[in-house]
Amino acid sequence: LDEVRAMHEECLEVETEVSYVRRLAQARIDIVSAELDRRASGGSVEDLVARLPNILADEHPRSDPAHSRLPLHLAPSMAITWQRGLEHLIGDSTLLNLPTLSVEELGETREQLRTLEREMSDRRRSLHRVIDGIESDLTARRRVDQT
Amino acid sequence: TAALVAELWGDYKEHGTHAARERLILHYSPLVKFVAGRVASGLPQSIEQSDLVSYGIFGLIDAIDKFDPARGFKFETYAISRIKGAIIDELRSIDWVPRSVRAKARAVERAYSKLENELRRSPEDKEVAAELEMNEDELNHLLSQVSFTGLVALDELLGRQQASDSGGSATVGDTIADRAHDPVEMFEVDEMKHLLADAINRMPDRERLVLTLYYYEAFTLAEIGALLGVTESRVCQIHTKAILQLRSRLAE
Numbered sequence: 001l002d003e004v005r006a007m008h009e010e011c012l013e014v015e016t017e018v019s020y021v022r023r024l025a026q027a028r029i030d031i032v033s034a035e036l037d038r039r040a041s042g043g044s045v046e047d048l049v050a051r052l053p054n055i056l057a058d059e060h061p062r063s064d065p066a067h068s069r070l071p072l073h074l075a076p077s078m079a080i081t082w083q084r085g086l087e088h089l090i091g092d093s094t095l096l097n098l099p100t101l102s103v104e105e106l107g108e109t110r111e112q113l114r115t116l117e118r119e120m121s122d123r124r125r126s127l128h129r130v131i132d133g134i135e136s137d138l139t140a141r142r143r144v145d146q147t
Numbered sequence: 148t149a150a151l152v153a154e155l156w157g158d159y160k161e162h163g164t165h166a167a168r169e170r171l172i173l174h175y176s177p178l179v180k181f182v183a184g185r186v187a188s189g190l191p192q193s194i195e196q197s198d199l200v201s202y203g204i205f206g207l208i209d210a211i212d213k214f215d216p217a218r219g220f221k222f223e224t225y226a227i228s229r230i231k232g233a234i235i236d237e238l239r240s241i242d243w244v245p246r247s248v249r250a251k252a253r254a255v256e257r258a259y260s261k262l263e264n265e266l267r268r269s270p271e272d273k274e275v276a277a278e279l280e281m282n283e284d285e286l287n288h289l290l291s292q293v294s295f296t297g298l299v300a301l302d303e304l305l306g307r308q309q310a311s312d313s314g315g316s317a318t319v320g321d322t323i324a325d326r327a328h329d330p331v332e333m334f335e336v337d338e339m340k341h342l343l344a345d346a347i348n349r350m351p352d353r354e355r356l357v358l359t360l361y362y363y364e365a366f367t368l369a370e371i372g373a374l375l376g377v378t379e380s381r382v383c384q385i386h387t388k389a390i391l392q393l394r395s396r397l398a399e
């Protein structure tokens with residue numbers, strides 16, 4: 001049982017990291033898309049920064065409280081440096097230099113971020129299946145103990 | 148990039164230019180999407196996500212202005228804590244739970260307190276309803292209006308716990324933000340729940356199971372309902388009742 005609990009805890013920590021990289025990648029994709037729209041239609045960088053609440057909010061409404069899940073860790077331990085694979089994309093200088101990048105560079109970065117985001121979403125989905133499996137196992141054991 | 152970021156911080160802290168600040172806001176703004184998403188989980192759908200993100204951005208700007216790069220800590224650590232704090236503070240100030248609903252919740256808590264003192268045990272639902280001069284259907288209808296789910300509700304619950312422990316009004320959320328300068332120990336929702344563990348263990352069996360699965364195993368209330376063989380609306384009522392009973396016990 002202790003082994004199952006340790007595995008559960010480890011999966012939760014990795015899931016927090018993967019969700020973190022996923023959400024930062026999504027935010028970057030949506031900001032780069034907003035910048036490309038700005039170039040096409042005019043408007044200042046100031047306007048873009050003022051529109052961040054709309055750009056960063058989720059497109060779809062939240063699920064109702066009965067289908068929401070308490071995040072067991074608010075954020076990953078920041079001791080990690082995100083350098084594996086494409087993860088450096090969530091910390092590079094794209095957003096620092098956003099107005100100075102060319103349309104081609106923005107398009108290329110967005111494609112790479114989309115690849116990273118899909119990778120993270122796939123890993124996250126499989127982690128959720130593992131975590132949910134462990135949790136139903138832990139709960140079944142608890143029910144057996146209680147009866 | 149690390150050198151570029153450090154240079155920009157140096158430039159901003161020295162000259163305070165609007166342009167440097169805007170670049171820092173853009174660079175770190177994805178953190179707000181992450182934190183706002185997690186703090187929003189469990190909040191009523193009537194609260195707009197874009198409003199939560201805008202409160203979070205105020206928290207990010209506050210963090211950028213207050214951060215001291217020379218201290219050698221990671222900005223992300225400090226920012227995440229300030230973003231969460233800003234969203235929760237702003238929600239409290241706009242009364243995210245309408246006052247009329249809060250008043251009803253307080254009435255249920257007082258009913259639990261009074262009955263537990265008199266009966267020396269956990270009261271039955273019909274006893275709570277009778278104390279409030281309602282029938283059980285009316286009580287369940289009232290409970291459906293109150294939904295204490297998510298991190299914001301947990302933070303408030305612990306505010307109660309802290310208030311009764313230390314007599315002050317700071318919530319655990321505040322103490323964690325104070326510790327933001329210690330980069331090693333951060334973000335542990337676990338720590339918040341550790342404070343609740345004793346109180347949850349003393350709850351009646353069904354309520355203890357609902358609270359344990361929701362706060363410690365991250366089940367959704369819908370999943371807990373399926374496990375208990377009750378409807379979704381019923382498990383939400385059981386959860387709300389359990390929270391109000393827990394709050395009445397923590398307030399003592």
Ligand SMILES: Nc1nc2c(ncn2[C@@H]2O[C@@H]3COP(=O)(O)O[C@H]4[C@@H](O)[C@H](n5cnc6c(=O)[nH]c(N)nc65)O[C@@H]4COP(=O)(O)O[C@H]3[C@H]2O)c(=O)[nH]1
Pocket residue numbers: 025026027029030057058059060062063117118121122125
């Ligand atoms: N309640 C809840 N539902 C969840 C959660 N994670 C995933 N889902 C559900 O599962 C669907 C597929 O998620 P995905 O494979 O990660 O695939 C996602 C993801 O790769 C991406 N995505 C999601 N949100 C954003 C965003 O804000 N910006 C960008 N650029 N991409 C996003 O778009 C795909 C489709 O998203 P949706 O249409 O929203 O569709 C989502 C959503 O309905 C969660 O934590 N809570």
Ligand SMILES: Nc1nc2c(ncn2[C@@H]2O[C@@H]3COP(=O)(O)O[C@H]4[C@@H](O)[C@H](n5cnc6c(=O)[nH]c(N)nc65)O[C@@H]4COP(=O)(O)O[C@H]3[C@H]2O)c(=O)[nH]1
Pocket residue numbers: 015016019020023058060061062063067068069070071127128129131132181184185188189
């Ligand atoms: N074991 C397990 N864990 C799960 C599952 N779904 C989500 N989680 C975890 O639980 C956290 C809260 O999920 P939520 O309440 O749906 O709250 C979500 C949801 O409201 C929203 N969100 C995230 N991704 C999507 C998406 O693709 N589409 C939509 N519509 N909403 C999303 O942002 C919030 C925070 O997302 P995250 O930071 O990723 O944080 C998520 C994730 O770490 C699951 O099926 N099993």
